[in-house]
Amino acid sequence: MPDNCEVNRAFLQVTGLFKRYGRVTALSGVSMSVNAGEVVAITGPSGCGKSTLLRCINRLVEPDAGEVVLDGVPVTSLGYPGLRRLRSSIGFVFQHFNLVRRLTVIENVILGAEMSCEASRTCRDEVEARAARALDRVGIPRSLFLRRPDSLSGGEQQRVAIARAIAMDPKLMLWDEPTASLDPILVQEVLDVMEDLIEKEHITMLVVTHEMRFAARAATRLVLLDHGKIVEDGSPAKVLCSPTSELGRRYARLAQTLACGAAASNV
Numbered sequence: 001m002p003d004n005c006e007v008n009r010a011f012l013q014v015t016g017l018f019k020r021y022g023r024v025t026a027l028s029g030v031s032m033s034v035n036a037g038e039v040v041a042i043t044g045p046s047g048c049g050k051s052t053l054l055r056c057i058n059r060l061v062e063p064d065a066g067e068v069v070l071d072g073v074p075v076t077s078l079g080y081p082g083l084r085r086l087r088s089s090i091g092f093v094f095q096h097f098n099l100v101r102r103l104t105v106i107e108n109v110i111l112g113a114e115m116s117c118e119a120s121r122t123c124r125d126e127v128e129a130r131a132a133r134a135l136d137r138v139g140i141p142r143s144l145f146l147r148r149p150d151s152l153s154g155g156e157q158q159r160v161a162i163a164r165a166i167a168m169d170p171k172l173m174l175w176d177e178p179t180a181s182l183d184p185i186l187v188q189e190v191l192d193v194m195e196d197l198i199e200k201e202h203i204t205m206l207v208v209t210h211e212m213r214f215a216a217r218a219a220t221r222l223v224l225l226d227h228g229k230i231v232e233d234g235s236p237a238k239v240l241c242s243p244t245s246e247l248g249r250r251y252a253r254l255a256q257t258l259a260c261g262a263a264a265s266n267v
């Protein structure tokens with residue numbers, strides 16, 4: 001876990017988020033306050049609203065009610081130009097990578113680098129250098145830079161997607177089940193990259209994940225959602241050792257089975 005995270009002020013404030021899709025209520029009044037440098041793991045049963053919560057934060061999904069304020073910017077009341085600027089400062093890692101198949105690996109990452117360089121009109125050489133550094137950062141060798149995403153393994157593709165996000169030099173990273181579509185054998189290589197970023201980059205992160213060992217070891221905070229509501233919110237040690245909800249107790253038992261307790265108690 002990061003040892004010098006800056007946790008002095010609410011960096012992200014989510015207040016009373018509601019979202020319905022037809023008759024389905026995905027979020028039912030979610031509020032949370034995240035300090036700069038925190039790494040918040042968000043978990044809960046399938047369909048409980050995790051992905052919707054993440055997507056309401058950068059308005060890939062429009063909430064029906066509620067407010068999101070990021071670093072003083074009122075996200076939920078931004079018009080399109082402001083939203084576009086804001087999104088260029090938020091890295092989003094999708095479950096299914098969302099790489100552009102017709103572009104090469106380096107071109108995909110340049111898309112991320114260009115987003116953050118647009119405002120500063122950084123020259124082409126710097127954009128390419130930034131993309132190459134991001135790929136180096138996630139361990140993608142130069143021999144793969146000119147390949148198309150489809151010719152890489154799932155783990156490599158997700159690492160390219162992570163490089164695209166960090167090439168944006170984001171102030172917030174949102175991860176939507178980044179290992180859920182990978183073979184078990186490839187999950188660890190992506191988790192290793194994530195843990196390394198957490199340890200060294202100190203970026204504020206919200207990570208939707210079912211990887212409880214990772215959450216216990218790497219997150220500063222664990223949030224449990226159930227039916228569109230937060231039912232647990234605290235350090236992994238607190239949530240996994242002294243849960244207050246029925247779902248929290250089920251996760252605590254699961255964590256014991258997976259031997260997450262020792263990891264969590266170090267958090």
Ligand code: ADP
Nearest residue numbers: 021024025026045046047048049050051052053
């Ligand atoms: P999770 O990420 O926890 O699996 P989601 O946020 O994806 O949950 O979904 C919450 C609920 O909203 C689920 O019942 C899901 O089926 C529903 N839902 C999500 N997206 C849509 C959509 N675009 N249209 C209709 N229902 C949706």
